[in-house]
Every structure is written in C-alpha cells, then in structure tokens.
Amino acid sequence: xxxxxLYLLRLRAWFxxxxxxALAGAVGRLYAYTLWLWGQAPGAAAAVPPAAPPPVPPLVExxxxxxxxxxxxxxxxxxxxxxxxxAGLTIFLAALAMSLLARRGFCAFxxxxxxxxxxxxxxxxxxxxxxxxxxxxxxxxxxxxYLLLALLLWFVFVQVAPADLAVWLLGPANKGAASDLLxxxxxxxxxxxxxxxxxxxxxxxxxxxxxxxxxxxxxxxxLLALFSPLAVWRDRKKCTYCRxxxxxxxxxxxxxxxxxxxxxxxxxxxxxxxxxxxxxxLTLRAGYGAGARRLPGWxxxxxxxxxxxGAYLWAVNSGHWESPVLAEENRLRHLLYQQFQPxxxx
Ligand code: SF4
Ligand code: SF4
Ligand code: SF4
Numbered sequence: 001x002x003x004x005x006l007y008l009l010r011l012r013a014w015f016x017x018x019x020x021x022a023l024a025g026a027v028g029r030l031y032a033y034t035l036w037l038w039g040q041a042p043g044a045a046a047a048v049p050p051a052a053p054p055p056v057p058p059l060v061e062x063x064x065x066x067x068x069x070x071x072x073x074x075x076x077x078x079x080x081x082x083x084x085x086x087a088g089l090t091i092f093l094a095a096l097a098m099s100l101l102a103r104r105g106f107c108a109f110x111x112x113x114x115x116x117x118x119x120x121x122x123x124x125x126x127x128x129x130x131x132x133x134x135x136x137x138x139x140x141x142x143x144x145x146y147l148l149l150a151l152l153l154w155f156v157f158v159q160v161a162p163a164d165l166a167v168w169l170l171g172p173a174n175k176g177a178a179s180d181l182l183x184x185x186x187x188x189x190x191x192x193x194x195x196x197x198x199x200x201x202x203x204x205x206x207x208x209x210x211x212x213x214x215x216x217x218x219x220x221x222x223l224l225a226l227f228s229p230l231a232v233w234r235d236r237k238k239c240t241y242c243r244x245x246x247x248x249x250x251x252x253x254x255x256x257x258x259x260x261x262x263x264x265x266x267x268x269x270x271x272x273x274x275x276x277x278x279x280x281x282l283t284l285r286a287g288y289g290a291g292a293r294r295l296p297g298w299x300x301x302x303x304x305x306x307x308x309x310g311a312y313l314w315a316v317n318s319g320h321w322e323s324p325v326l327a328e329e330n331r332l333r334h335l336l337y338q339q340f341q342p343x344x345x346x
Contacts, residue, residue: 008274008297015109015301023112026059027182034182037333055330056179058321061088064177065217068092069156070165077162082169085178086320094311095217098304099224103231103268105304107211107218114218114267117203117210118250124204132207132252141206141213142265149216149223175329207252212265222264229286230300232261232273238281245272245282255282260292270297 032054061067064085071082071089082089095106107114124130133141156165168174184192202209211218234245234255245255251265255272274297276282284300285292315321 005270005274005276005297008270008301011298011301012109012269012271015305016115019110019112020115022059026057029054029057030060030179030182033179034186037179055322056326058087058323060181061085061178062091063181064088065092066152067169067174067177069152070169073156074162074166074169079162079166081320084169084174084323084325086323087315088178090311090315090320091308094308095221096224097311098307099221100227101230101307102300102303103225103228103266104218104221105268105300105307106221108267108269109301109304110308113215114211117208120200120203121207121209121250127204129205130207131205135254138212138252141209145212145214145216145219148214149219152216170325175325178326208250208265212251219264225266225268226262226264228262228268229288230268230284230295230303232258232266232268232270233283233285233292234258234261235281235283238278240278240281242277244275244277248272248275260285260288268300270300273297 033056036054065088067082067085068088069092071085072092075081075089095110098105121130160168199210199214202213206213232255236259239256241256243256246253246257249255249272250269251267253261253263253266255261261272270284273282273284284295284297286295287293312321
C-alpha cells in the first residue's frame with residue numbers, strides 16, 4: 001500500500017524544480033559575466049562588446065559558505081553586515097535559522113548539491129553499484145565533516161581577529177570570489193577534476209558520501225538541528241516493521257527503530273513519512289516527550305519557505321541583497337575596459 005502522504009514527495013520535487021530553475025538562471029548570468037571579464041583580458045579574443053558588464057547575480061553567493069561564515073563572525077563582532085557578498089550571508093543566516101526551527105530544511109529543500117548527490121546515488125542503486133555501509137562504517141564516514149567544521153570554526157572564531165576578517169572581506173581575493181566561481185569549471189585542471197571525480201564516484205557508490213562524510217556546512221546545520229522542536233516520530237504500536245522508511249531514507253537512518261528521529265543526520269526531507277504505508281505511524285511533531293504536538297507534514301516545508309522567503313524580502317528591502325561594493329568594482333572594470341579596449345586585437 002502506498003504511503004498516505006505522498007504529496008510531500010511532490011512538494012519536495014516542486015521545491016527542487018524551483019531552486020534548480022533559479023540557480024540555472026543565475027549561473028547563466030554569471031557565465032555571461034565571465035565571458036565579459038575574459039573578453040577584456042589583454043591577449044584574449046575580444047568577442048565581448050564594450051558594453052557595460054552584466055551584473056553578477058547575487059544568488060551565486062550561496063556557493064560561498066566559507067565567506068558567509070567569515071561574514072557572520074564579523075557581523076556578530078559588530079563590524080557590520082558584509083557589503084561584498086550580502087546575499088551569501090543572508091542565505092547562510094536563513095539556513096542556520098531554518099535548522100533551529102525545522103531540522104536541516106536547507107539540505108532537504110534548497111541545496112542543489114544535496115539533490116545532485118541523492119540523484120547520483122539513485123543511479124548507483126539502479127545500476128546495483130551502491131552499497132549501504134553498516135552502522136560502524138556509517139558512523140566513521142560521518143566524522144570527517146565534523147573535523148573540517150571544527151577547523152573552520154577554530155580559524156574563523158579563534159585564530160583570526162574579527163577586524164582582520166573584516167579587512168579580508170573587503171580585499172581583492174574576496175571581491176573576486178563570486179565573479180570567479182565559474183572560471184575553474186571553464187578551464188578545469190587536474191586539481192579540480194580529481195577531487196570532483198572522487199566525490200561524484202563516491203556519491204554513486206555510497207549513500208550520502210559527500211553530505212554525510214565531508215560537508216562542513218551540513219555538519220553545522222545538523223548540530224543546530226539538534227535544537228529543532230520539529231521531528232519525525234514513530235508510533236511503535238502502529239509500525240509493522242516493513243522497513244520501507246529506512247530503505248528510502250536518503251541519510252540511511254534506521255527510522256524503523258527510532259521513537260523520535262532527531263539526530264544531526266536527519267535532513268527533515270519527510271521521505272520516510274511520505275512512504276510509510278501505516279496511517280499515523282510516522283508523524284511530524286513539534287515538541288518533546290508526551291507534550292509533543294502532531295502537525296501536518298506540509299508545515300515543515302512551509303516553515304522553510306517562509307524563513308528563506310522572509311530573509312530574501314528583508315535583504316532586498318534593506319539593501320542587503322545586491323552588493324554595492326561589487327557594483328562599484330563592475331563600474332571600475334568597465335572603465336578600464338573602455339580605456340584599454342582600443343589596444344585589444346579586433
Ligand atoms: S550536507 Fe552540505 S551538500 Fe549536502 S545538502 Fe547539506 S549543505 Fe548541501
Ligand atoms: S515506520 Fe514502520 S510501518 Fe512505517 S514504513 Fe517504517 S517500518 Fe514500515
Ligand atoms: S529520517 Fe526521514 S526525514 Fe530524516 S532524513 Fe530520513 S527520510 Fe528524511
């Protein structure tokens with residue numbers, strides 16, 4: 001018998017379509033910007049007209065979580081909101097807030113890397129290449145990301161003074177981070193291709209290879225999600241131990257044994273809840289112990305959408321989305337282009 005909440009899978013699929021469409025548009029605009037930038041380099045083919053550069057789309061700053069962590073540190077220390085990648089910092093803070101409220105909602109509903117890794121592992125299962133590791137190996141696999149997170153937090157919160165971080169945020173390396181995101185992929189080197197190939201192959205072979213094993217962003221969100229009042233609960237009396245939930249859980253959690261699925265690896269994707277065939281066996285609840293209150297499954301994705309949508313509207317209306325610093329950089333680059341363009345080959 002199919003699960004009674006299959007609409008949750010469709011809801012998540014719609015989230016995925018919307019996120020991928022928005023990112024595809026942003027990456028397309030970034031590609032146009034990269035071409036413009038390459039066209040102005042001395043010696044490059046001057047294929048780009050001397051028009052004003054297309055703006056770098058703020059959404060691509062979501063791919064700079066390291067900068068966002070530094071920006072958060074600087075902001076917490078009272079040095080102001082990062083003016084270079086404000087959209088990246090906004091998305092990062094929204095993801096943290098989402099975790100505190102609604103588990104790892106960012107991983108479940110927004111992160112395209114998570115979608116990609118899940119899709120690759122689905123392919124691996126279809127080709128009978130994917131193997132589910134045992135509990136001990138699963139636990140060992142999940143350790144490197146905490147080590148990476150600890151190193152990052154130590155560096156950003158202990159090793160470097162916030163004032164120095166603020167100076168670095170305004171420096172040339174950081175200013176070019178968003179606009180240079182595509183460069184390594186347009187002329188890939190072995191330093192990029194080898195680790196990328198390992199991550200992709202690992203994701204095909206082992207469920208959650210990247211997300212569970214190495215992503216420090218996911219580790220941080222998982223630790224914050226420990227405080228989330230929302231969680232999937234299992235009613236032992238209604239459970240038939242068919243294990244459908246466990247088989248389809250992308251984090252490979254033993255849902256069929258849990259009372260409350262509340263560990264840091266649970267992404268809150270609600271796939272288990274959607275596929276459970278027993279009515280009322282798996283439910284979304286808010287709270288702890290006997291006082292936990294049952295909620296409809298759609299509340300969790302709705303909360304995630306409200307947090308991200310609210311953060312976006314706040315950022316746009318308060319001038320924390322488009323970067324004034326990058327706009328000025330673009331203007332200066334355009335002036336340089338106009339000045340040197342006559343010297344470039346036709
Ligand atoms: S663990 Fe990292 S890569 Fe995976 S979905 Fe979460 S943020 Fe994205
Ligand atoms: S919770 Fe129990 S009944 Fe529901 S899918 Fe899991 S094992 Fe089957
Ligand atoms: S336990 Fe359920 S909600 Fe958590 S990751 Fe697994 S399928 Fe998703």
